[in-house]
Amino acid sequence: MWYYSCISVLIFFCLYFVMYNELFYNTDEDQVLLLKACSHKLQQNEDRYEDDFEGLFSKSRGRDLHNVLIDNENYTENCCFNFEKPPKTYIQLLDFYKNLSFPKDERFLWDKGWNIQYDPQRFNEKNKLEVFVVPHSHNDPGWLRTFNDYYHHKTKPLLENIIQNLFTFPDLKFIWAEICYFSRFYDTQDLITKERIKKLVHNGQLEFVTGGWGMPDEANTHWISLLIQLTEGQSWLKQNFNITPINSWSIDPFGHSPTLPYILKQSGFQNLLIQRTHYSVKYNLGNKRLLEFLWRQLWDTKGDTELFTHMMPFLSYGMKHTCGPDRTICEQFDFRYINKNTIDRFFRRGQDEITTKNIVKKSNLLVDQWKKKAELYRTNALLVPLGDDFRYQEKNELLNQRNNYERLFYYINRQTKFNVNVRFATLQEYFEAVHKHTNYKFPTLSGDFFTYADREDDYWSGYYTTRPFYKRMERVLLYYLRAAEQLNAWNVKYKNDRFEKILRNVRRQLSLFQHHDGITGTARAHVVEDYSIRLKNAIKDCQYVMEMNIFRLMTRNSYEKMDYNKKYFDIDDSNWPCNGSIRSPIIFSEEDGNSKFLVFHNSLAQWREETVQFLVTAPFILVSDLDGRPIQAQITPVVIWDKITPTFLTKLYNLHFVVKIPPLGMKTYILNLKSEKTKSKHTYFASNIISNTSFIAVNIENYPKELIKFTAQREYIITLTNGGTIHFNNNGTLKSIKTDRIREPWPVSVQFYEYGTNWWSKQSGAYLFLPNGPGKPLVGNFVPYIVYTEGPIESSVCVGLPLVVHCTRIYDNKIEIRNIVNISPLNNFEISMRIATTIKNKDVFYTDLNGLQMIKRNYFHKLPLQANFYPVPTAAYIEDENTRLTIITAQPLGGTSLSSGVLEIMLDRRLSQSDGRGLGEGVLDNQPTEQIFHLLFENLEGCEKRVENHPAGALTLAAYRATKELLNPISKFVYVSLETALRKDFGTKYSPISDDMEIITLRNIINLERNSTEVNTGVIIHRTKVLECSAHTGNLNKSVQLHNLFPFQTYGSSIHRTTLTFLKNLGEVDIEELQFCPMDTKALIFKHIPFKI
């Protein structure tokens, strides 16, 4: 009987195999290969699921990092990214989504249960099912409680229990992920305990998985922050245990990004585990034994970026979802409550202690679940995680689990009928068992796992936008940290531990906030406040390090005399994300003299010529450089908006001028205060028009009266210096844009929309977006105030709407939108900005993943509205053959393209209730937030061709520059101590790198070599892929001349290649020139001998 069923399963599979592949590949050649593969399988009757054509399956776990790096040293024209040749992978997730039907019964998969049938003969004496039971505890660094609160009341006690049990039972194993907690615990242990814990690590009982500072969100995070948090955790492990984990464990982030495997692969990782993916994706991959795959980057044609990935198959990582498909059975094997008569026990039937009386029945039940789960995977190794959130806090909890499971293991391992071998294990042991079977092949996969849904229409697209104020603050901190690290690294010859300690703490605070309830905005309000204090303090710390280092670098012989408590420079803090209080220093206040020195720092490795802005108390100012050359400047009024009404300040002015700063360098400018009589002819007053029928009083001291006019509502045109024009509607929003490269203006409109929730059904919360229908335009029945300002350097149009002050700023031929969003009076209300154009993008649009790469999206009409929103961490675009609209965002938000020609970005959300995912409260702590966007309208004539089925996109060079500049503004310092003369500039003799590259990291790193006095500077350089267009100008060069870029080359150093975390030295390089393919990231360590002071 079993024979017939086997044959029928084989025939079924073969038919399915043909059908399945038809979905992806329709060429005749592929079909022949498929049929050959199937006939081969029927003859062999071995592994039904393998194939090996076109490299779509691979035996390896992905190519070894070292070989990839060595190979890449010799390339020139062998770069992977080719828009005319899409890589072939067995599963391309966008195509996979196109072919999924999302039937109704899958919507209730976890309620009705996953009916898995298995072949009872699959495992036998020679081929036993190897079960790896892996105890773990998931510890959120902040969610319902703060990080500190959790540590003291949950994590510390549970770690004590875990460590104690591991000491007692050598057969017990444990894995731990969050180094923010473990480092805190370990650092407070006595020396003997520390030594014993080290033994647990080195004898394989305790494995650190991932080893990052936390378990980061993968939707809103920037890839540089992801790398910082991984480096921070792994560096701690290297210093304390001399280990570097190679297995990643990402069980709770709400959707998964390929950016993480990109970083992990180049940090030396070999395996990755993920959990939260769409239920239909799990179901369809699982039924085809495709839950383990080689995850490749979207552009990779060679497999260099592959990382072996295990996807968990069921609803959750908690133990009632990990033994098999039936949670009512799995929960019987959670022995947490067996010795207790608690109410918990009352509601958990079947959780009995394992005894000689019930062991037969219990073993049968458990093995049946394991075999069902094993049916979803290819090898005979089965992973059974045993844990949950903050597990093993109670004294006997782990002891009970261990003792009862040991009884089961003892019995099951000795029953020949089961053909099962089970033990406690670490994640490493599971992956080793998977890779031991070199005859198994795994499919290749590319794409991402957004947008996540755990059931029905519950799509987790709300958290892409929740609490945008803090999302913006994270980007501000990232900028400050990188700039501070860079400035501190230039002072490498005088190593300063004080600043190193400050920056290490800042990295840890930034890393903590990458947590999947941090930057996601999904923690309780008091926890958000705790993160907020940490972020604010970290920003202040960076500012201090920057100010002190600017003093050291820009003054001569200043190091010995430096007073750490003195304020030499005052940083202009206008990047702060909130509205209201002015945080910029006000120049020429009463105690100031008649001149002020300003220093500007450019943290990018290209020259920058950009408009900067300051607040000044007098309008008659001459701006010049230190050679005495006057600089053109502009004075505009300072306008404060009280919701819809503008107020013009009487004694404060905005000063704008253009600075030119060298790559990674600094330059000094000087402001001289003049009188009306001696005023500079290089400084211009902007003209202003206030449009409204209700008059407001404007009385600005020393501002020419004729330059402030009042009109009724009217349209308005601003002319750019490059000949383009920006046309505004009479309501103060964009109407059309004509750039220098097009003949006819492009029509465009910007409108705000609202979404609500249904009171009679499930409602949106911090995680979920459950709108009550399509968005409705926000229309006001009043005539708004509009303020037009036009000058030679900066022009702007600002309109006061009830929930948004919407400003369009035009400077450096750029279009910038600044929205100050304040939706606090409303409840169950979400607001978006919709930009409509005539671009014929149909259903296709592109969004970025973690600021690293662009991915193609399709609007799927078969899915609800909320399923079609995706993370927009830095950029999104729509395009047709000739035109493209790109939106660059300074803060991560959710976005989509609802219909052809339209890009929509969510701005804020305020919700009264929890959405049933455990938070237990709504989102009601909204803060007025200044959100910044850049818009680029570009002509694509003469750009490289892209085939339709390529899954990746790429920004144009101008858009890439815009993202870099928006996230890394020029830092502005006011010299307040005036005791020593300033240098004219710093870094002018060093060369810029190619415009499509970026210095990701430039910082001092810990020297891990004992007895070495060298100071190590870590450098990471990344080259992106830009859409190459004949008309786009810029400096593009695939190589970097290291000695031209870094000044510390000049005083004796050796250069070493390393992993992205700087933890594995891959050998000294003697080349001065490094070659880069698009999407390459290379890490280097410069070793110097520090100067003695």
Ligand SMILES: [Zn+2]
């Ligand atoms: Zn979590």
